[in-house]
Amino acid sequence: MSAVLLDHHRLQYLHEAVRLGSVRAAAEALDINASVVSRQIALLEKELGLSLIERLSRGIRATEAGALLVERFRKWEADQADTVAKLRELQGLKRGHVDIVLGEGFVSDLMSGPLGRFWLRHPDLTMAFDLAGTNEVVNAVAEDRYHIGLVFNPSADPRIRVATASRQPLCAILPPGHALAGLNRPLRLHELVDHPLGLMHPSYGTRQILAMAEAAERIALAPKLTTSSINVLRHFVKSGLGLTLLPAFSIAADLADGSLAAIPIDNRLLSSSEACVITRRGRELPHAAGQLLRFLSGQMRAFRAGEPAAKMKPRATRR
Incomplete structure (x- = not known):
């Protein structure tokens, strides 16, 4: 293949079409005619002598070559923004901006x-x-849409770097006067089976590690309520409608004022879950983002392992 100067606009059109799953959606996002996007991608394919997208019955998807270019474009865009930020720092400017995605x-x-x-x-x-x-936080950071991600128990992903990790066990969250809170010991997972439960959707780290624990103990928890909101789960428990499972740091204010209690679960998997600060592997953060990352890693309760949240019951004993 002879040397080809990759056109930034054509790469942007390809990136948007792949990200959004269709040429039409990319055109709407870019506020241009769909035929322009289609033609520019076709010209890029002709220049490279490679197919970059596959047209499906509904939308498009990237070929291996297309996916490589999309990934490179994302990194170029992020590196350009980071370089501009660093140049401003060299000029002595104190201003900066950080994009964070978090649970x-x-x-x-x-x-x-x-x-x-x-x-x-x-x-x-x-x-x-x-x-x-959880899944979206990982993808968003890996795709350079954000500088930093705060995420609970993410799956291993070669695209991301875990800058800070702190063990934060998943606990049973219940009203202080609940019968299970009066046992004064870590709970067994099977003891929750007969109680109405509110749980996060399967794309969240709390639900994913809980599913692993259920499989390991050969039990099935059937949630009465499924949601994407911790606030909904807080009110679900406070209203006496049922129990939930969350890391204690996520309801620290409720533990502090005594409106909720967090009881450890005697389960190896649930005791080993972690809160993590993540960045994209290989990305050198601008000064402002790097400073914020270090500050939050040292200041937030979620990243101080071993520090109990207020009024949390004794930790689970290890099996």
């Missing part, structure tokens, strides 16, 4: 003190926060 369980912890303390030190720094499930 809902980290919000209370983050807002209860760490974020305010960071902004006292860096008042001109701006941030954007978006909430997502």
Whole structure:
């Protein structure tokens, strides 16, 4: 193949078409005619002598060559933004911006003190926060849509680097006066079977590790309520409708005011779950993002292993 100068706009059209799953959707996102997107991708294929997309009955998908170009484009875009940020730092500018994607369980912890303390030190720094499930947090960071991800118990992924990890056991969350709270010992997972449960959707880390624990103990928990919101689960328990399973740091304020209790579960898998700060492997973060990452890793309760949340019952004994 002779040397080819890859056109940035054509790569952008390819990236959007693959990301959104269709040429038409890419055109709408870019606010141009669909024929322009289709023609530019075709010209890129002609220049390279390779097929970059497969047309399906509903939309398109990338070929191996197309996927390689899309991944490279994402990294080029992120590297360009990071380089501009570094150049501004060299100019002595104090401003900066950080994009963070996180699970809902980290919000209370983050807002209860760490974020305010960071902004006292860096008042001109701006941030954007978006909430997502575990799988989406990993993908969003891996695709350079965010600088940093805060995620509970992510699966291993070669695209991401775990900058900080702290063991945060999954606990039974229940009203303080509940009969199970009065046992004064770690609970067995099977003891929850006969209680109405509210659980997160399967794309969330809490549900994924719980499914593994169920399989290991050969039991099945049938949730009465399934949701994507920890806030919904909090109210579900507070209203006396049932129990849930969450890491204690995600309801730290409720534990502190005594409105909820967190009881450890005597299960090896649930005791080994972790809260993680992640970045894309190989990405050199701008100074502002790097400083925030280090600050949150040291200041947030979720990343201080062994520190009990308020009024949490004794830890589960190991089998």
